[in-house]
Amino acid sequence: MQPIISITNLVKTYAGGFRALKGVDLEIRRGEIFALLGPNGAGKTTLINIICGIVTPTSGTVLADGHDIVRDFRAARSKIGLVPQELVTDAFESVWATVKFSRGLFGKPPNDAYLEKVLRDLSLWDKKDSKILALSGGMKRRVLIAKALAHEPDILFLDEPTAGVDVELRRGMWDMVRSLRENGVTVILTTHYIEEAEELADRIGIINKGEIVLVEDKNILMRKLGRKQLTLHLQAPLERVPPQLANRQLELTAEGTQLVYTFDTQSDSTGIASLLRQLNELGIDFKDLHTEESSLEEIFVTLIGGKR
């Protein structure tokens, strides 16, 4: 299937000479949730702003649903909704007026029933006549989402959607993003919270210093780079790893009371069964055990760390 966004060799050099993007190639699949991860200043926002028409690319092309974002900007932009990172709102407008404005701005005829649904879905309907200035930060964030959805976009960009949003609201936001995808909207989000990407994304892209470091299906990424650890809480502490076990990936921690076995989830035989048998033969008893999978966060730190 044709990708909904395809970016080819995108370069952005700012007036001061700073190269924010150094030849980015990226394809976003129709209907997916794509998480773009990267440290501050990696180029996430620049990338989004170019696609949305706020920043002019230095070179390269971007197609949104087959439309060139520069030559055919009307068709391209009418497909796209953007929720910016900063909470930028008009202070004195009412919520209702601002969503109506957004819909009109994107060239759609009025449709109050649709806008009502958007506001209800975002729990903003009872605030529709409030001035935006009187709303809390979390509500303002939702107003920005409502504005971005007002023209029924096929593609939604969420630039750090849950920055400064409390835990409960964040869960609500995640539910909303999932329901958008169910309705066929492609969602591209940038985030600092790796937990968020892990929770939501179908695919993950990692950007660092203006270059895409990696794009991978989330589950494959987790599996590929994920390592599992088995921790055994020993009955009696050991001084060192017994020589019979020297050929295994073992480590003693917590003053010899814990034996940690690291293994690869990819391999066919993890070696857990034989390790446990061996421990039994050596008379090493344990009272408890648990396994841990490395999180996306650790994967991320490893990747970015290696590039620095």
Next chain:
Amino acid sequence: MNGYAIRAIYRFEMARWFRTIVQSVASPVISTSLYFVVFGAAIGSRIAEVEGVSYGAFIVPGLIMLSILTESIANASFGIYMPRYSGTIYEVLSAPISAFEIIVGYVGAAASKSIMLGLIILATARVFVPFEIAHPFWMIAFLIMTAVTFSLFGFIIGIWASGWEKLQIVPILVITPLAFLGGSFYSISMLPPLWQKITLFNPVVYLISGFRWSFYGISDVAVGISLGMTVLFMAGCVTAIYWIFKTGYRLKA
């Protein structure tokens, strides 16, 4: 052509005006009334007729122009500067609209406000002094052209300004002196010969002269020249705005 977008911007800008309708309308009405009390009644009674028109009536077109110039610039510059300042401009920039549509929305709204204001001042003036309008069509034409031209100019200032001070500096340092020295309160022929020449470099002279001609059939410069200069200034502003959107000056990185 994205008609819904033009309408959305226009409505948004007009709504902003109507939210502060009392200040927006009251302040120019009050200040105009004060001008009439001071210049028209108090001082004007001691000034002879100017080219057959009573002094009170003579200053009416000048006062309207004065308000149109300042209000057009203030409204249009604030209208585009505010979203740049607050960051809400992102939405306009990311919308499927062309520069032309943005201009029609913002400048159209600013010009509409000034035109309405001009008409309100006209009505207020009528309360103080009796006058007739000799060429109503040209009166309206000059009113609209001036409002549009200076709204375009205000839009440019609103894009150029990188802070609130700069937003104020052009109206205070340039426009107000030019407007006052442009013959709002006197006929150019009252000046010494040298100043009559220098004054001709002031574009506002042509606007006020043309506008006054539409009222009383008298003018400092030929009405055709007034018209030509107004069109010229408008064309200059349009060119500048074309360049702004072409290069993304202060709008896009």
